[in-house]
Amino acid sequence: MDEELVKRAASVLAAAGANTAKVWGRQLHLGSPPPEPQEAERWWQDRLGDLLADAPVAAAELRELVDQLPALTALAEPAEPPTPAGSPTAVHNIVSGGTTHGPVIQANAISGITITHSGFAGTLPSPESWPTAADLDPIALGVRPTHRIPGPPLPPYVLRDRDQELDAALGQARADGGLVLLLGEPFAGKSRTALAALVRGPAGRRVFAPPRGTDLRGLPALLQGRPERYLIWLDDLDEHLGEGGLEPRLLAQLAALKAVVVATMREDAYDACRAQPGGRVLDLARIVELAREWSPAERERLAGEAARSGDPRLIGAVSSSGPEGAAAYLALGPLLWDEWWRARRADRHPRGHALVRAALDLARCGLTGPLPMDLLLKVHEGYADVTGMERESAEDARAWAVERRYGLLRLLDRARGDTWRAAPILVEAAGRHEELPDVPGPVWGCALEKARSDAAYDYAEIAAKAQVAFQRAADAGDTSALHNLGVLAESLGERDEAERWFRRAAEASEPRSAGRLGRLLAERGEDRAAEPFLEAAAEAGDAEAATLLGKLLRKRAERWFTAGAEQGSAEAAHLLGDLRLGRGEVFGAFSSYLDAARVRYEPVARGMGIVHLLLRENNTAEVWMRRAADLGDECAAEFLRPVIAHTVDAAVEFFEEDAKRGQGLDAANLGVLLEQHDRPDEARPWYLKGYEQGDAYGAFRLAELHKKDGDAAEATIWYRKAADLGHPGAKRALGETDG
Template identity: 50%
Template sequence: MGERVDDGELERLADEAVDVLVWGLGSPSWTDWVAVRAEFVVWFARRGLDAYGQDLATFNGGRGTSPSMAQMALWRRQLLEGIRRSSNPMATDELRALIERFGPNALLAPKDGALLDTGRATSLPPLPEPTGGDHLDFRSGTFNGQFVGVQHVSNTYAAPLPGDAEPGPLDWPLAKDIEPRTHGVRPTRRVKGLPALPPHVRRDQDGTVNSALEQASSEGGLVVVLGPAYAGKSRTALAAMAQALPDHRVFAPAQHEDLRRLPALLRGRTERCVVWLDDLDDHLGPGGLEPRLLAQLTGLEAVVLATMREEAYEKYVGTSAKGRLLSLAQLVELPRVWGRAERRRAEETDDPRLTEAARESGPEGVATYLAIGPRLWTDWQLAPNRQRHPRAYALVRAAIDLARCGLKGPLPQDLLVKVHEGYGIVGLERESLEDAWEWAGRKRYGVLRTLRCDGGENGPFADVLPYFVHTAEQDETFPPVAEWVWGHALEVARAHPAAYDVENVAAGARASYLREAEAGNASAMHALGLLEESLGEREKAEFCFRQAAEAGQPGSAGRLGRLLVERGESREAEPFLELAAEAGDGDAATLLAKLLLERAEGWLRTGAEVGNPEAAHRLGDVLLGKGDVDEADEYYDYAASVGYTEVALSTGMWHLLHNRRERAEVWLERAAKDGSEQAGYLQRQSRRRPEPLANTVKYFSFTDGYPLDIAHHGVVLEKQGHLDEAREQYEKAHESGDSYGAYRLATLLEKQDKPDEATTWYRKAADMGHPAALKALAERAPTPDTVKE
């Protein structure tokens, strides 16, 4: 008791328990659904999971009740948590007991949670009251119309039943009418307008299964389709049964149902029958299939068709009665991996789920992709609930959205980290990145991962399961890709054009932005403008920016202003730039200031030309700031000539620039006495002795936070004659991105008579756009005459 089992078995056990909950809580019998709910609430309480039990206790069952897929997935997660707790080793045994006690006939417990009608009932003879209190007898009643019920075969009723009607083969469905989902085939993604399940795709082993069934039809016997989990065993076996034995009646007992009464039911009947035992190992216990019972069924020419997982076969083969039974079976092995011909047949169907699975599924196979994809999707959608794995949820969401943007294939993990924080998922801080990657990248159900994480030369990558991308694309309720995610996608695609289709990503972004913009989203219109501008569509970009700016987007106002300035329409640009500047756009504010300064210079010239001394003074300041020193002097001189005393400070500064200290002192003295604090400060500074070169070296040696001073430090070292140290600083400056460092090193090498090495460094500086380096290379370019020489 309490034996440890692997994760695959635990997940399977949880699936069976959920099936029991779905059947029990939807039972037409009030007694049944109350009992099922109460027992599972107690089971949770024994695990210390009272909150889960309370949640279940609030679910009201009864006739017609169908839990949602999300509710079923939540129950499954809670059940798994309960049976995985190391402090409760008896949990699995107790859960199996509940399954055996309440388990419905598989025919009435479809995996998508919907109870199915079995047909029209006839008047059945009364049976002795069952000894247990778990079930209610419905056989004594007459039911009109369709009904839902569970038929159990038990050796309790070994004697012939009284009455004129006895349940048996006539009540069982025909093989050609079997509904696969109610007989072990797992549901896949529902697609509007398509059947619940894709059509069966012929496997390479189908012919072998058909032949085995045809032989068993004439002789009786056991046929077992053997393979790993999620290989498509049930679908293959049922399809073969429908084709080879279409008019056989099918008996599908519940797990652990007592089968010993079957021979009595079949004896004397003319109907040919098939006993369907999905997961054969669940039917090998007491009262289950064993060699003597198989011999009886074979004598009655009944066919027993079963599926079995490889691990179960390996466990039982060669051991006791169970092993002897397997030695009597015709085994057909069905691999999980689909061959090339099988994939081609899937691609040739009209069902998009099959074509997608054939294209996207790897070695796990098409059937696995179709069966496990929906489970992983539900598990992922429930990940943020109760603050479980919110960060993992967001990482997967980022991978899905980026793939929807056109970034197919592996994505850099740092990109997913950057994007996932933008969704605003509550509780990210409660889960570490390490835990989130582990959960998202964990192999689930023993076969598939939501994210496949791997390392790489440029850093770790992650690839989302394609099923998630296709499901998100086809789910009308799934949120569209946000514009900021498209921005990240475009940035990455442009940075890695060899890895991603930039044109495809841009086309998708344009369509998304346009759709949102037409719905009145000004932010999307701004994003569309940025995209059009990046693609060189300036007129379209200007239109988008204007629309967004008029809708109140300051960022668009700034972009529109810049485009207008570049087109020569500065006056029209100014109000848009001002709007953006007032919203904190530094680039727009700077551009607006430059425009206004140019206009100011023009008006100051007008004022100076008509003899206004203040205009002449201010114009001189503008020109001095631009470096037009001589022209500035002309306007300062005019202002002084007409007695405009406010020009004294500017004139004194002009003389200081020309190292005319005595003249500067005279003008600065006047300005200081007129109350100019700046003039007094400049007087004091001009009277100081020249700073020693050593102090200058010390000043430039502290370069932290001042990248330009790295090259400046090299300059003063070079002046001191420390050429090797100067070279180190120039190289360091170049490495930090300062082209001046490369240029200074080139001039140093030229002074050291190293022309080839100097040329190399001139070229490095020129490649970084340094004007003096470009000029030096042009002067060094060989002329036709020097080439001839």
């Protein structure tokens, strides 16, 4: 019987052609099959398969021989070891389910017998191990993860407008076999949409999702003779084309087995592949296009599903996703957050991170509208926990922050002009990330200041949020938060509440609160109670506290100098005169100096001389100055030097150098000098320059010039500008009080 099979095989192959017969003869003389039945069967399969490649016309008869292969094992004798299973030429045997090597013989309902050369089929898992569509892990199969929250890794699926068309294409493919391709831009939601469609299909269908680069040529052999219907999932189809990948002949073989290939592809990859030889299989696909931007109907379904499920990711997508689409919003959120968060490291983009954080923190405070870049630059400098900012320039930080990511989203979005806001996708995600620090107090301060001056915001609403944040920080032991609560209460007109917080903070050694409390007490007339708080603040560098403390002490000093003078102290009378002269009280100072002079208190000589100079009594002044100089008063001696006459040009030169540099009050002063010497046209640009530098007097003098010229309307405009900068003379000219 076995010899008869061999003769029949030789006869069949000889009939196929002389060349085939020669090959058969060589194969028979390569050695005898091994003794083990399984290995002997494999040995015969290898040789018959190789021969069949050269003799396709013999396929029908040789198929009959293949069915009788177990009988051939009787010829077995020792031979060289077989090729290891899993080698590059191993394939699954369509007859016994084992592993073969070389070509595979397949039955095809349409064309009879098809021969497929397999590359890596031995590595393909058995279909029994393939998961069903209902058991697929979407993230493992290409769906991008969203932000992590307790519960399912992905939010509920929201039906898309093209789902009906996709379901129809899959239904037709289940009947006829073939390829269904979901085409769209990156982040359109292709993988999630296609996988959801598989789940909606007939239950129990098993799905094979090979890794990129898998040799697929063994699939027809693997599925041959199985009554079940299978799905092949090829996410990013362009990664599964080329050598060993999907091509027209392989697709035809799979279609003959009623297998359905479901694939996704980016539009740019589709265009590129169509121009390549490996892209011919795309001509055979049933294509469904999926838009990235969601339609109004899709957004309505999104809102409905968010309300039903309560999933915070969908709720965020409803409120924050824009033209990029909800699918892109869900997928890009984690990517953008991760890039921004890791950028805080010194070797990355620490200043860029801080710049985005400034916009993000201000949005967390309630300033969700566009913000000027100057404000963001001011705020971002205050993040002490971000190191290495000196390594990155502000220009580089800004360029990094506004760069478009994935062709879609920026970390900072431009609104209009040079105004910006943090990407809504970051703002919405901020509440879910515990590693993000609380908004610092100074940032809240900037937010409150902006809200107070910008009518687009409700100051009371921002203040209420700030109060909650400050209270939480204060409860955690942050003394600066106590101070912030006081400032906030003071801004709302709650003086008693402000004083309570300032006192608590001052007692906790918060110098800023000590200064604030001191001012509140001084305004209430409690000078002595205010002084220790003002002194503590002054010693910590609070200039306003130091100034107020000096004024209070001067007030007390005047009281005691007055008491001393009344008791006959010449020195007290002298010092009292100095205080009064410093306040501009010339006659009050003269009275005090005269009291000291009457008892022959000579140190008062210079003071008397200055008073007489102010009264234009130069001769008398010179007498007093001579006395003071003879006592060794060097200051008085300087008064006795001849006055050097300066020309106008010399005076102009004196003012002009500093005026050009924008220092002090010299621009407007130079204008006055020129105007006094009948050069008003030369004075105007200096007045204007002074005004542009913030000197109200420049605007006031321009108003006066327009008034002299008889241009009342223009004069009023400049009086208004000067008054807005606080100039008393301008307010009087406008009939306004100085308060």
